[in-house]
Amino acid sequence: MRKLFLLLTLFAVGSLSAQGNGDYVSMSFIKTTPGEDYFTILNEKWKDLAQMRANEGTITAWDVWVNPWATSESDWNIMIATVAKHPDSLNANAGVPKMRPDYSEMDVEIFSQKNIKARTIVHDHLLVNKGLVFPGNDGGTPVVPRVAVINLMKVGYTDGFNYEKAENNLTSEASLGNRAGWGLLKRLDQAGTDVYYNYMTVDFYEDWDSWLIDSESSGNGGPISRQVRDIYNLREHRRAMPMWLAISVRPE
Numbered sequence: 001m002r003k004l005f006l007l008l009t010l011f012a013v014g015s016l017s018a019q020g021n022g023d024y025v026s027m028s029f030i031k032t033t034p035g036e037d038y039f040t041i042l043n044e045k046w047k048d049l050a051q052m053r054a055n056e057g058t059i060t061a062w063d064v065w066v067n068p069w070a071t072s073e074s075d076w077n078i079m080i081a082t083v084a085k086h087p088d089s090l091n092a093n094a095g096v097p098k099m100r101p102d103y104s105e106m107d108v109e110i111f112s113q114k115n116i117k118a119r120t121i122v123h124d125h126l127l128v129n130k131g132l133v134f135p136g137n138d139g140g141t142p143v144v145p146r147v148a149v150i151n152l153m154k155v156g157y158t159d160g161f162n163y164e165k166a167e168n169n170l171t172s173e174a175s176l177g178n179r180a181g182w183g184l185l186k187r188l189d190q191a192g193t194d195v196y197y198n199y200m201t202v203d204f205y206e207d208w209d210s211w212l213i214d215s216e217s218s219g220n221g222g223p224i225s226r227q228v229r230d231i232y233n234l235r236e237h238r239r240a241m242p243m244w245l246a247i248s249v250r251p252e
Helices: 002-018 038-056 087-091 105-118 160-170 208-217 226-234
Strands: 024-032 061-066 078-084 119-133 147-155 181-187 199-205 235-249
Touching (some): 024 038, 078 087, 119 160, 160 181, 160 199, 226 235
Antiparallel strands (some): 061 078, 061 235, 147 199, 147 235
16 A cells, blocks of 8 residues: 555656646747847846846746847847746736836836837747756756747647647657757647647757757658657647847846
């Protein structure tokens, strides 16, 4: 009986781990204004606020990712990811007065107008973590490396459970290969047949060379496993978006 209880406990823990760590992620896709230095605002103002919020335990991470191939015609060129254990925490304890308590009302207004002028928020998406593989990670929000590839997926309305299970069963530390980590996220802010994507996977790499090795070898017509084929049948890969990490904040 004791052995049976132990086996059931290990099975339950394994099942929980296979579903990710439950982090909620807010992704803001931003188009910066030419001639305005939004990166200075991010580095000198918003980074400080993110560090305060992380140290207080409101959020667990704040990362600024850059689209290296963005042009003036691109919809967005920066993505800001805010991570928290509860969705209400994503926007809690925020705002200019908290970041700069010495600011007067006029200072706040001047800064707010400068911030608005420097960028346009194109999309705000809310997601939840459903799978996470990082060597040595204990289930918390990981420290991410310098390169990430977001893969937007469209999954059928009734296939979500099977898709999450298939992705988690396929991905392990042993299967990472050149990747430094992997995550699976489910979109929460929108649903329906006309939504462009409802899941995303994120492949993390230490550098561009590691990503290029994987990128060059993918889709070469070689044999694929039954597990991979099952995943292909459950989702449509809409788009892959490589990005590099510009700013990263974790609790100190």
